[in-house]
Amino acid sequence: MKKKRIMSIVLAAAMAVSIAGCGSSSESTSNGENTQAEGENSKAPEGATTVEVWTEDRHDLEYVEKMVDQYNQNNKDGIFINLTVITEDYKNMLALAYNGGTAPDVVGANSLPLNTFADTGILMPLNDYIDSDETFQKVNEPYEHAYEGENTRNGNIYFVYSGMRSGVRVEYNKNILSECGYTEIPSKLEDYIDMAKDITKKGEGKYYGIGFTSASSFERLLEMCAQVSGIYYYDYVNGKYDFSGYKDIVELGRRFISEDIAYPDQQGVDNMRALFAEGQFALWSNASQEASVFTNQIPITEFDWGVAEVPSLTGEIKGALQTTLSKAYGIVSTSEHKDEAWKVIQYFQSEEFLKGYLESGYCLPISSYMDGVIDKTKIGRMADFSLLDYESVYPKPPVINLTGDDYRVVLWNAVMGYVDTDEAIKDLNTRYNEALEADVASGSTKRLVISDYDPLHPNDGTITYLDK
Template sequence: MKKRVLTVLLSAVMALTMTGCGGTKTDESGKSSDSKENSSAISGQSTEKVTKGKAPKGAKTIEVWSEDRHDLDYIESMIDNYNKTNEDGIFINLTIISDDYENMVKLAIDSGTAPDIVGANAFPLFKFIDNDLFVPLNDYIDADQEYQKVNEPYEHSYEGANAHDGKIYHVYSGMRSGVRVEYNKDLLAKDGYDEIPAKLSDYIDMAKDVTEKGNGDVYGIGFTSASPFERLLEMSAQVSGIYYYDYTKGKFDFSGYKEILEQGKRFMTENIAYPDQQGVDNMRALFAQGKFALWSNASQEAGVFTQQIPIDKFEWGVAQVPSLTGEIKGALQTTPSKSYAILSSSKQKDLAWKVISYFQSEEFTKGYLEKGYCLPITDYMDGIIDKSKTGRLADFSMLDYESVYPTVPNVNLTGDDYRTVLWNAVMGYVEIDDAIKDLNTRYNEALDADVKAGNSKRLVISDYDPMHPDKGTVSYKEK
C-alpha cells in the first residue's frame, strides 16, 4: 500500500555539486565547468548540446534539459548507450543550461520551444505547478513496480518540494549530506587532539589553541567568502534545535541564533580564523596545503579532496558539526536531489516517462552512485551498491539525525538575506541584537505582505518536531 504524502522539504537553494548531486557553479562543483567547448549563447545564457550523433530515421527525439555539468561524463555515456540500443524508437537529446536555468526554462515554455523533460533538482515547485507546467507522475509510478522498488517514490515525496496534495511531480534519485567538519588529522594530533569536540565552545577553544601554536603559519580554522554562515554556524544551530522559521506559529524567528552568534564572534575577536575569506576553491586549496586545520562543507568535499584538489600532504578526517551543548537537539539538514519532471507542454509524455524510468533505473542509478556523484536516497539502492567503489564519500554517510526540512515560505525580501546579516554580526559589522531584530522585522513583514497579496502561503506544522522535521503534518494558511 502506498504511503501517503506527509513529509516536507526545505527547497534546495544552494547549487548542488560534485558528490552532492547537481549544480553548475564552478566554485561548488567537483570539476570546473569548461570540460566541453560546444557552447553557444541563447538570450545571453550559456547552453551546450552534448548528445552524440543524430536521431536515426523514424526515431522520436526526447529533449532533455539539465543544469548539472559535474556528472556529464557518466550521463553522456549512458545516454549514448541508450540511443544505440533502446527498442522504443527513442533518441534522447541532452542540453546543459549553465546560467539562469529556471528562467531559461520559463522562457522556453513561453516561446513554445521547451524540452520534454527538465532536471528539476532546485525548482521552486509551486511556481511551476500553480501554472500547470509539470505533469503529475502518479499514474506512471503506480503502473511501474520496478520503478517503485528502485526509487521508493512515496517514501520520498516531500510536500512543497517535489509533491503537493498527494501528487508527485518529480522523484529524487540521490542525496547530498548535511555539513560535516573536514579536519587535518596531522595538525590536530601534533597539538594533542585526536577527535573533534561535540560542544561548540570546545571546538572553538581547540581552533584557538591550534592558531596560537601555529605562530602565524598555521590557523585553527578557515571560512570562505561564499555563504560562510551556513557552512558551520547555521548547521551547529540546527543540531542545537535552532531554526529561523517557527513552524508551529507560521512566522520567522531568528531569536534563537543569539548564542550561536556570540560563540561565532570568537573566531574573529580572538583572531582564531585564517585572516582572509576567499572563494570556496581558494579556501579548499589552502586547507589542502595545510594552512588551517578545520574546514566544513557537505559531501561534495569527498570528490573535491580526492579529484579536484587532492589532499596528499596529510591524512584528513570527517566528523560531525558541534552543537551548543554537545547534545543533538535538532535534525541536520540534508538535501535530496537528481530528479526529472515532464513539462505539460510536451507532446510525447509517455515516451518522456520511458526516458525518466531509464534515468532512474537500477542499472543507471547504481553506476551513478558508485561513481560517487551522490549518496543513495533509498534503502534499496543503499543495500545494493558496492560502497567500496565510492571512495571517501562513505565518510559522509547519512547520520541518524539527518533529515529534510520543511519548505519555508518564499518571500519577496528587501535588503540582505539572513545568512548575510548573521555573518555580518559574526564579523562585528552589526550588533547581534540589532541583526536579529532587523531580520525578524523584515522577514515577517515580507511574509505578511506576500500572504495578503496571494503570492505565498503561511506554512504551519502544529505537530512539528525539530528532531524529525520531515514527519510533520503540513497545512497552509492564507492569512
C-alpha cells in the same frame, strides 16, 4: 571516431551545451564559448522519437553522456535522447522556453521551486506514471521520499529524487590535530572554538585553527550547528519567521574573528579548499561534495584528513541536520511525447543507471533499496559522509518576496562584528515577517503551519497551508 568543435551558442541571452551522447567537456568554457560535440550518434535515427532533456548539472556530465549514448544506441523503444546542459540562468531559461512554446520534454528538477514550476502548471504531476510502475517504486521509493514544498504539493509528486548530498561535516587535518594534542572533534561548539584557538596559538603563524570561505560562510558551519541544536529560522508551529534562537550561535561564532582564531582571509570556496589541502588551517566544513574535491579536484596528499559531525551548543543533538536533495527529473506539461518522456525518466532512475552513478561518488543514495545495491567499497571517501540518523529534509518555508539581504548574509555580518547581533535579529524578524504577511495577503504564498512539529523529525508532522 568522434570529433569536437568549439562554438558560441546564444539562446535567450544564456548559454547552453547540446549533447547527444557524445564526448563533451564537463566544464563550461569562458567568454560565451561552449563545447558542443558531434559524433556518429549525434543525430536521431529515422523514425525515432526525440526526447529533449535539459539539465543544469555539469559535474556528472562524463557519466551521464556515456549512459545517454548507450541508451541511444541500444534502446528498443524508438527513443532518441537529446541532452542540453544550460550553463547560465537555468530557471529563467526554462520559463522563457515554456512561455515561448519551445520547452523541452524532460527537465532536471533539482533546483526548481514548486511555486514557479508546479503551481503554475509548467511541470505535471507524475503520480499516475509512478503508480503504474512497480519497478520504479522499488528502486526509488517515491512516496517515502515525497517532501512537501520540495517535490510534492498536496499529494502531487512533480519529480522524484535519486540521491542527496549530506549535511555539513567537519573536515580536519589529522596531522595538525595530533601535533597539537587532539584526537577527535569536540561535540560542543564552545569546546570546538577553544580547540581552534589553541591550534592557532600553537601554530605560531605556520597554520591556523580554522578557515572560512567568503561564499555563504554562515551556512557552512554555524547555521548547521544551530540546526543540530534545535534552532531553525522558521517557526513551523506558529507559521512565522523567528531568528531569535541564533543569538548564542552568533555570539560564540564571533570568537573566531574577534580572537584572531580563523585564517586571516576569506576567499572563494576553491581557494580556501586549496589552502586547507596545503595545511594552512586545521578545520574546514562542508558537505559530501568534499569527498570528490579532496580526492580528485584538489587532492590532499601531504596529510591524513578526517570527517566528523558538526558540534552543537550543548553537545547534544536536539534537531535534524539538513540534507540537500539531488538528481530529479520532471516532465513539462506541454510535451507532445509524455509517455516517451517517462521512459527516459525510467532509464535515468533505473537500478542500472543509478548503481554506476552512485558508485562513482556523485551523490549519496536516497532510497534504502539503492543503498543496499551499491558496492560501497567503490565510493571512496564518500563513505565517510554516509547519512546520520538525525539527518533529514525540512519542509520548505513559504517563498516570500524579501527586500534586502537574506538571513545568511546578515547573520555572518554579525559574526564579523559589522552589525550588532540583537539589531541583526530584530531586522530579520521584521523584514521576513512583513514580507510573509504581505505575500499571504496578496495570495502569492501561503502560511505553512505544522502544529505537531518535531525538530528531530521535521518532515513527519501534519502540514497545513493557511491563506491568512
